[in-house]
Amino acid sequence: MPATDFTITDHLEVLILLIQEIQALESISVKKVDKVVRRHPLSNGSILAKDQVVKAYRELAGSHGLSPFEPELLKYLQMKPMRTMSGVTPVTVLTKPFPCPGTCIFCPNDIRMPKSYLSDEPGAQRAERNYFDPYLQTYNRLQAFQNIGHPITKVEIIILGGTWSYYPETYQIWFVKECFRAMNDFGVNDGRAVIETQYETMESAYHQMNVHAPTNSPAENEKVLHSQIIDGQVKGKSYNQVISELYVAPERKAGFDAYQSATWEELQLEQQKNETAELRNVGLVIETRPDNISEAEVIRIRKLGCTKAQIGFQSLNDDVLTKNKRGHDVAASRTAVKLLRQAGFKIHAHWMANLYGSSVEQDKLDFTTLFDDPDFKPDELKIYPCSLIASAELMQYHQKGLWQPYTYTELLSVLEFCLTNTPSYCRLTRVIRDIPSSDIVEGNKLTNFRQIAEQAIAKAGEYSQDIRAREVRQLVVDPELLRLNAVEYETSSSHEVFFEFIVPAPNPDQPPKIAAFLRLSLPTSQSFITELQNAAIIREVHVYGQSLGLGQKQTGKAQHGGLGTRLIEAALKLAREKKLAQVAVISAVGTREYYRHRGFVDGELYQFHAV
Ligand code: SF4
Numbered sequence: 318m319p320a321t322d323f324t325i326t327d328h329l330e331v332l333i334l335l336i337q338e339i340q341a342l343e344s345i346s347v348k349k350v351d352k353v354v355r356r357h358p359l360s361n362g363s364i365l366a367k368d369q370v371v372k373a374y375r376e377l378a379g380s381h382g383l384s385p386f387e388p389e390l391l392k393y394l395q396m397k398p399m400r401t402m403s404g405v406t407p408v409t410v411l412t413k414p415f416p417c418p419g420t421c422i423f424c425p426n427d428i429r430m431p432k433s434y435l436s437d438e439p440g441a442q443r444a445e446r447n448y449f450d451p452y453l454q455t456y457n458r459l460q461a462f463q464n465i466g467h468p469i470t471k472v473e474i475i476i477l478g479g480t481w482s483y484y485p486e487t488y489q490i491w492f493v494k495e496c497f498r499a500m501n502d503f504g505v506n507d508g509r510a511v512i513e514t515q516y517e518t519m520e521s522a523y524h525q526m527n528v529h530a531p532t533n534s535p536a537e538n539e540k541v542l543h544s545q546i547i548d549g550q551v552k553g554k555s556y557n558q559v560i561s562e563l564y565v566a567p568e569r570k571a572g573f574d575a576y577q578s579a580t581w582e583e584l585q586l587e588q589q590k591n592e593t594a595e596l597r598n599v600g601l602v603i604e605t606r607p608d609n610i611s612e613a614e615v616i617r618i619r620k621l622g623c624t625k626a627q628i629g630f631q632s633l634n635d636d637v638l639t640k641n642k643r644g645h646d647v648a649a650s651r652t653a654v655k656l657l658r659q660a661g662f663k664i665h666a667h668w669m670a671n672l673y674g675s676s677v678e679q680d681k682l683d684f685t686t687l688f689d690d691p692d693f694k695p696d697e698l699k700i701y702p703c704s705l706i707a708s709a710e711l712m713q714y715h716q717k718g719l720w721q722p723y724t725y726t727e728l729l730s731v732l733e734f735c736l737t738n739t740p741s742y743c744r745l746t747r748v749i750r751d752i753p754s755s756d757i758v759e760g761n762k763l764t765n766f767r768q769i770a771e772q773a774i775a776k777a778g779e780y781s782q783d784i785r786a787r788e789v790r791q792l793v794v795d796p797e798l799l800r801l802n803a804v805e806y807e808t809s810s811s812h813e814v815f816f817e818f819i820v821p822a823p824n825p826d827q828p829p830k831i832a833a834f835l836r837l838s839l840p841t842s843q844s845f846i847t848e849l850q851n852a853a854i855i856r857e858v859h860v861y862g863q864s865l866g867l868g869q870k871q872t873g874k875a876q877h878g879g880l881g882t883r884l885i886e887a888a889l890k891l892a893r894e895k896k897l898a899q900v901a902v903i904s905a906v907g908t909r910e911y912y913r914h915r916g917f918v919d920g921e922l923y924q925f926h927a928v
Contacts, residue, residue, distance in 0.1 A: 325376050331357050332373040333381050335365070339374075339394075340384045350393050368464035370394050391466070405471045405599050406462055410454040410496060411444035412478035412488075413577075414531075414564050416557035419480065419606060420642045421631070422673060422710040423703050425756075426547040426556040428563065429531075429538050431478030435706070436535060437753045440477070445535050448516045451492045455499035456509055459596065471907070472500055473600035477627075482609035486617075487578035493601070493621045494579045497587035497906070500596045515576060522571040529563065549712030581620065588622055588906045597907025600624050602665070608645035610653035612845045615660045619922045622906045624857075625663040625697075628653055632672055633686045633693070640674035642710075651692040655810050659844045661854035661903035661923065663836070665746070666695035670702040670731045671760075673711065673720045677727050681734045688740055691809040696836060696857070699747040700735055702728055705758040712758065722760025732770035736781040741828070742804050742815035742836075744784035780827050787822075787831040789861050794820055794832050799880075801887060802829075811838040816887050818880050833860040835884035839895055848901070848920045853892040853928075855902040858884055885915060885926075893928040900926045 325332060335357040342349055350370075358364050365373075371394050378386035417424075417432035429436040429445060436445065447453035455474070462469050474496050481489065502508055516533070523530030529541045545559055568574045591598055603618060604627035618626065630650045632638050638646060657664050668687060670680045687693050705715055705722055714720040723731070732748060739745055748767035763769065771781065780786065804815040814837040819829035836856040844850060860880045892900045901923040904912050909924065917924040 325373055328359050328373075329381075331359060332377060333383065335370070336374055336377055336383050339390070340378075345390065345393050347393055366461065367394065368461040371464050371466075394465075405473045406459075406467060406469050407473045407475055408455055408458045408462075408496075409440050409475045409477060410451055410458075410492075411441060411449055412476065412481070412484060412492060413449040414560050415479055415484055416560050416565070417479040418483055418609075419644050420555075420710075421644070422641050422714065423669070423706075424709055425706040426549065426708040426710075428542060428545055428547060428556065428559050429535075432480070432556060434478060435752060435756050436539070437756065438751070442535055444478075445538065446533050448531065448533050450512055450516070451495035452499045452512055453509055455496045456503060456507075459499070459503050469503075470596055471599045472596055473602065474500075474598060475602045477604055480606050480609060481603040482605045482614055482618075485574070485578070487580075488574070489621065490581060490584050491577050491579035494584040494587050496601075497584070497591050497598065497622075500598060500907075501587060501590045501594045503596050505595070519571060519573050519576075522573070523567055526567060526570060528567045530567075531564065547708050549707055549709045550716060552710060552713075584621070591906050592909050594907070597905075598622065599905045599907050601905060602627060604628070604667075606645060607649040607653035610649075610656055612656060615656050615662070616846065616922070619660060619662075619903075623662070624903055624905050625665055626657050627665040627667060627699075628657070629667040630687075630693070631667065631669045632675065633668075633683045633690075634675070634679065637672050637674045637679070637683075641672050651809075654693055654695070654808075656845070658808060658838060658856075659810050659840065659842070659849070660846055661838060661849070661856045661901065663697065663857050663903075664695045665697040665699070666693070667699045667701060670700065670735075671723045671728070672703050673714055677723070677731055680731050684731075684735055684738060688738070688743070691807055694740075694806065694808050694813070695743060697744045697746050698739070699750075700732070700745065701747070701750045702731070702761065704750065704752050704756075705760050706752070706756055707758050715759070725761070728761055728766065729770060729773060732766060733774050736770055736774055736783070736786075737779050739781060739783040740804075740806070741782040741784070741787070741817075742806065742813070745781070746785065778826070782828050784831060784834070787819075787828055789820065789830045789832045792820075792823070792830060799832060800829075801883070803887075807841075810842045811840050813838055814888075814891060816884050818884070831861065833858075833880035833884060835859075835881075835888055837888045837891065837900075839892070839897070846922070848923060848925075851898040852901040852923075852925065853888065853895070853897045853899075854923075855885070855888055855900060858902075881911075882915060889926060889928050897928060900928055902926075 335353060338353045339350055354365055354370055371391065374394055377383055411434060412431050414428065414431050424433050425435055427435050430441055434441045444454055447457060459469050520530035520532065532538055547556060547559065601622045602625040603623050607628055631643060633647050635646050654664055702723065705711060711720060748770065749764055751764050754762035774780065798820045799818050802817050802819050806813050815834060816837065817834040818832045820832055822828065822830050835858045838854040838856055858881050889900055902912055902917060904924050912924045917926045
């Protein structure tokens with residue numbers, strides 16, 4: 318339930334009880350507050366989100382027999398520091414249910430969702446409650462972050478759902494434009510009511526056609542679509558067929574796809590506004606398949622403002638890819654990485670363990686290839702051990718005894734290997750996919766398996782070198798101890814330099830902590846993008862610390878200590894030494910001003926600094 322759908326009066330009784338109990342706590346802590354909140358579910362069984370508790374506390378304290386409002390108490394209600402610890406506020410938005418060109422046997426077929434997502438995942442529920450509308454999702458998520466006291470001026474938009482490149486181009490442009498419009502509107506305009514009316518109009522058009530209209534009520538959608546749910550054991554219809562009948566055809570007939578479309582000019586207008594808006598976009602991520610990446614596609618997603626691509630390798634073994642009906646080979650992943658890297662994108666790979674046809678040994682070999690083979694070496698990685706989901710075709714293989722989930726020991730062995738063999742320039746963003754345990758038919762249901770694997774390697778005196786394990790987080794950094802380090806490695810299209818500001822870890826046995834980093838590509842082959850000829854490319858600049866408002870300072874913490882500028886200077890110096898003509902940066906729309914202030918000038922798709 319987004320904050321806007323939540324009305325205090327509908328739940329007054331339970332909210333008064335909840336606040337009474339929090340106010341009566343003898344000693345207060347975030348944990349105790351959480352417990353109280355869990356003891357008071359709403360009448361529909363859902364647990365109140367932090368922003369809803371905050372909203373209720375703000376509105377009800379001092380009335381209905383409750384003690385007066387105390388700003389100090391608010392801190393405990395808002396506390397949830399992890400999400401924006403890495404410096405920016407991530408806003409994840411899902412695209413609408415839509416056909417996918419893939420037929421991967423492990424992929425869920427949840428017809429209420431874009432391919433591969435499950436309707437009871439929290440992010441997916443948020444999207445459904447917002448009609449999968451990009452404006453509503455972005456605005457409401459920002460609102461939720463603001464309600465719980467997070468600074469929201471630097472926003473990373475992460476677009477998830479199926480295969481991005483397979484959606485019509487006009488839908489993609491509209492989707493991104495609406496995300497920008499929501500950031501630009503936030504705190505200035507509120508366009509949500511107008512959009513909700515659009516969806517209500519759509520609902521009545523669908524009813525006239527005698528077709529189920531997707532509503533913003535997960536319970537209602539579940540009830541209506543229950544009979545069409547795809548069961549992986551008995552596949553009557555494919556996901557794509559059902560989706561076409563349920564959504565694509567009616568949308569076209571009702572003219573709704575015309576509403577969900579925009580032009581490049583409309584997008585550019587919102588992007589220009591965002592350059593100086595209060596809330597700026599500092600990163601834009603899409604996810605797609607390797608075989609959808611071509612030179613033209615790379616340029617196109619760059620025009621959308623994209624700075625990072627999530628790309629599903631899944632396996633680096635052709636036999637495993639074929640067995641899983643992946644529909645592309647390893648060569649496609651090699652080409653995709655090369656093109657994306659030549660264009661300066663950050664490469665966020667997805668890789669799966671325990672696929673049909675693989676084994677513990679094969680997985681370890683595959684993982685070694687990920688970082689040994691110069692065609693791969695991703696910047697970020699999600700490790701998703703395969704889970705058995707009822708709606709996936711894999712169910713049939715399981716029934717026939719052809720595939721089994723790894724045992725606890727096997728899974729632990731693979732994950733320990735992954736943690737200890739990830740190089741220091743890569744960030745392991747996920748080590749297990751956070752699938753609700755009720756969706757997993759058989760196999761691992763422990764979502765904290767990363768922690769389990771980390772504890773296991775620590776017992777053996779080992780630590781992961783990956784970026785996530787080394788982030789400074791809440792650590793107060795002594796500027797005197799900061800040291801600039803450069804990790805260099807070769808890829809098939811570049812010499813990569815990973816500049817990092819490091820500080821000694823509090824535990825001397827652990828690898829140093831990372832306060833900031835910059836990824837610099839020194840190309841070793843001609844780029845297909847004309848304006849990048851003879852240019853080094855800054856692919857990422859990241860300074861850690863709690864996300865702050867643009868221009869704010871926070872003494873002692875890593876952010877805004879000039880580390881970004883010092884890293885850029887190091888990149889310029891190296892490019893000069895290598896006799897390159899210029900340094901390009903793949904800037905996000907909302908960071909263009911930042912780079913202009915540091916002497917960069919606008920090109921067509923990148924910004925440039927002479928060296
Ligand atoms: S390409 Fe991705 S979304 Fe499509 S079926 Fe395969 S795993 Fe699922």
